[in-house]
Amino acid sequence: MEEIIVNNKQKYLQDNYPFDDVPALTDKKKCIHCGTIITVGDYKVFNDDIGQELIFCPNAPDCDGTVIDWFDVD
Numbered sequence: 001m002e003e004i005i006v007n008n009k010q011k012y013l014q015d016n017y018p019f020d021d022v023p024a025l026t027d028k029k030k031c032i033h034c035g036t037i038i039t040v041g042d043y044k045v046f047n048d049d050i051g052q053e054l055i056f057c058p059n060a061p062d063c064d065g066t067v068i069d070w071f072d073v074d
């Protein structure tokens with residue numbers, strides 16, 4: 001996987017977030033792959049094995065969770 005450096009993280013998230021309710025960069029989510037509470041703005045972007053840009057867990061590449069693996073924290 002190759003990391004993509006994103007300069008405007010808020011805009012990138014708005015343009016690429018797969019669901020309607022785009023979170024704030026300061027929101028906390030739980031990544032179910034690594035079990036960690038993450039801050040949304042710490043996300044990383046990688047090209048996956050088939051050349052698709054995906055929003056990954058901040059713990060990538062150690063964690064292979066992507067944005068769809070994040071759940072709300074109460």
Ligand SMILES: [Zn+2]
Nearest residue numbers: 031034057063
């Ligand atoms: Zn993770």
